[in-house]
Amino acid sequence: MSTTSQAAFVDRHEADVSERDAARVWGTSARPLPDWFQQKRSRGGGLVGAWVPIVLVGLPLAVILAIVIYPTVWMFYHAFHDTNMMSLFSGNWQPVGFANFGYVLTSDRFQDSVSNLAFYLTFGATLQVLLGTALALIIYELVRPRWLQTLVLILLVLPMMMPPSIAGTLWKFLLQANNGAINHLLINLGLMGADQRIEWFSVDLSLVSLVIADTWQWTALPLLIVYSGRVSLPPAIYEAARVDGASTWQVLTRLTLPMLREIIAIAFILRFMDAYKFVDKVYVMTSGGPAQSSELPVYIAFQKGIREFQIGEAAAYAIIIFVFAAVLITLFLQYLKRVMRHQGVTS
Amino acid sequence: MDTNAKRIVVWLILIGFGIWVLFTLFPLYFMIITALKPVEEINRMVPTFWPETFRPDNFRGIFADPGSLKSLIDSVIVASANTALSLFLGTLAGYALARYLTGVVGENLAFFILSNRMFPPVAILIPMFFLFDATPWGTDSYWSLIILYLVFNMPLATWLMMVFFRDTPRELEEAAYLDGYTPLRAFFKVTLPLVFPGMVSVAMLCWIFAWNEYLFANLLTGTTVKTFPVHIPSFAAGSQTLWNFVMAFSLVAMLPPVILFIALRRYMVRGLSLGVVKG
Numbered sequence: 001m002s003t004t005s006q007a008a009f010v011d012r013h014e015a016d017v018s019e020r021d022a023a024r025v026w027g028t029s030a031r032p033l034p035d036w037f038q039q040k041r042s043r044g045g046g047l048v049g050a051w052v053p054i055v056l057v058g059l060p061l062a063v064i065l066a067i068v069i070y071p072t073v074w075m076f077y078h079a080f081h082d083t084n085m086m087s088l089f090s091g092n093w094q095p096v097g098f099a100n101f102g103y104v105l106t107s108d109r110f111q112d113s114v115s116n117l118a119f120y121l122t123f124g125a126t127l128q129v130l131l132g133t134a135l136a137l138i139i140y141e142l143v144r145p146r147w148l149q150t151l152v153l154i155l156l157v158l159p160m161m162m163p164p165s166i167a168g169t170l171w172k173f174l175l176q177a178n179n180g181a182i183n184h185l186l187i188n189l190g191l192m193g194a195d196q197r198i199e200w201f202s203v204d205l206s207l208v209s210l211v212i213a214d215t216w217q218w219t220a221l222p223l224l225i226v227y228s229g230r231v232s233l234p235p236a237i238y239e240a241a242r243v244d245g246a247s248t249w250q251v252l253t254r255l256t257l258p259m260l261r262e263i264i265a266i267a268f269i270l271r272f273m274d275a276y277k278f279v280d281k282v283y284v285m286t287s288g289g290p291a292q293s294s295e296l297p298v299y300i301a302f303q304k305g306i307r308e309f310q311i312g313e314a315a316a317y318a319i320i321i322f323v324f325a326a327v328l329i330t331l332f333l334q335y336l337k338r339v340m341r342h343q344g345v346t347s
Numbered sequence: 348m349d350t351n352a353k354r355i356v357v358w359l360i361l362i363g364f365g366i367w368v369l370f371t372l373f374p375l376y377f378m379i380i381t382a383l384k385p386v387e388e389i390n391r392m393v394p395t396f397w398p399e400t401f402r403p404d405n406f407r408g409i410f411a412d413p414g415s416l417k418s419l420i421d422s423v424i425v426a427s428a429n430t431a432l433s434l435f436l437g438t439l440a441g442y443a444l445a446r447y448l449t450g451v452v453g454e455n456l457a458f459f460i461l462s463n464r465m466f467p468p469v470a471i472l473i474p475m476f477f478l479f480d481a482t483p484w485g486t487d488s489y490w491s492l493i494i495l496y497l498v499f500n501m502p503l504a505t506w507l508m509m510v511f512f513r514d515t516p517r518e519l520e521e522a523a524y525l526d527g528y529t530p531l532r533a534f535f536k537v538t539l540p541l542v543f544p545g546m547v548s549v550a551m552l553c554w555i556f557a558w559n560e561y562l563f564a565n566l567l568t569g570t571t572v573k574t575f576p577v578h579i580p581s582f583a584a585g586s587q588t589l590w591n592f593v594m595a596f597s598l599v600a601m602l603p604p605v606i607l608f609i610a611l612r613r614y615m616v617r618g619l620s621l622g623v624v625k626g
Binding site: 048052053054056057059060061063064067068070071072074075088131135138139142152153154155156157158159161162163164165166169170171173174178179180181184185188216221224225228229232248262263266267270273276277279280283284298301302305306311314315317318319321322325328329332333336337339340343 | 353357360361364367368370371372373374375377378381390391392393394396436437439440442443444446447448453454456458460461462463465466467468469470471472473474475476477478494495497498501502505530555558559560561562565566576579590593594597600601604605607608609612615616619620621622623624625
């Protein structure tokens, strides 16, 4: 049935219902229904008044207005003012135009943090999705029997359920230079001399340590998503490919990966979206150090805003991140819309 | 292809896979044995990979500090209250979006609400810090966390509930109307039971996200209200961290999400992938 005829059917149907309903409300007496009653009903388009859905959606929108829109506007305002803690509490901040942005964008601290973020996105988020995809397909294809598959899946997903702050604490403990478990494990395995120690939290390696801890924890998310996607692929296609004599490699590159393309993209986007919110582990493991070598833009914004009380600068950071995020979010949602239509989740 | 070569490739892949499994499990294993060691053994220059002295008493020792139990209770209060609020608002809005606002406006509204989940929290937290600071109860209260966690949990709940409501056939509700049900009664008696499994998974996801949250709790609270991630650094003697207590307490604190996940993993995937992957 086409959409229009279906809608017409539903309208007619609902009109009947509302008449019946009205008759019930007004009793069975022969008293005619007043005009305004029926008109009001039909304008609502159904059994409930038009105000009901508006209120239902309005509640969360009001909450979002209060806790997202208001703060964002506040940030935009202060990004163009020289606000710091003193002036915020005495109420005399001055407009400074784009000075905050100029200061932030030209500062070494910001530029370093952006290159740190790029490093993290490449070797953290991207690697996690590639690894997760490979692991998911290996589990599905090669791990037998079925119960072992489930067990391996649960074991590999355990880190993801751990609070990120605890994962950070754990890795900080494991990566201690002198008596850390990882260094001594490398020695025991013969990969490193007995008197050698890797300084995991040095200027050169602190970012790498963060990436290791994050990859350990979050590879499970793409793994879980891709695995579920692979499970839901129709077996008939694989049967047909087998009958046609396709090799394993052909099945992987011509069938599995193309059919999982959208799901892998979703996993990638989810990891990417979390990446610029990545601060828990930075706080717990390195506090951005040593010598600001593992700072990310979001971390600096928090430090400036809540520890150093340079509200104007913090706001400039926040706005830059906001613009970057807004572009990404828009692109992502466009894609999600397409995927959901394609998968039949929405009309 | 040569069967021998093929078998070698498969074995190489399986070995690589085994290495990854070990890499995943080793930190968890070391966490557990550290929680069972006495602190003197942990502080040696060469760590032991199997505890020489077992000290299961550590799990009792962490609760010698009354703050430990209180921090867990605080976390339960914040996570549960926030979940209830998120789920309530999300279910209502999700229902309206799935049933009544199905046009272009409704769709864009749904995507707008979802976009708030992906929002960088930095743009929110700093102004909210000063806003809560100006309220009579201050930043350091249950309310500040319960309200702020709505930023990421409510959009998720709304979006997922909308997806779940769309999965349920509208015709059932209409049949209920014909039987003389009011819209409210049809919603509670017909539609809600159908989406109940979905609601449970949304509730669990929201609860886990709120339970695991560290950043907001660290920056806003810490004295009157102290959720468990903020409490962990207090396991120290002077400048020395008591790693056995840290690990024992962490293990206790990560039990709820792990148990929830294992019990509900079937529903989790759908929620984690924003409803795209039907797990």
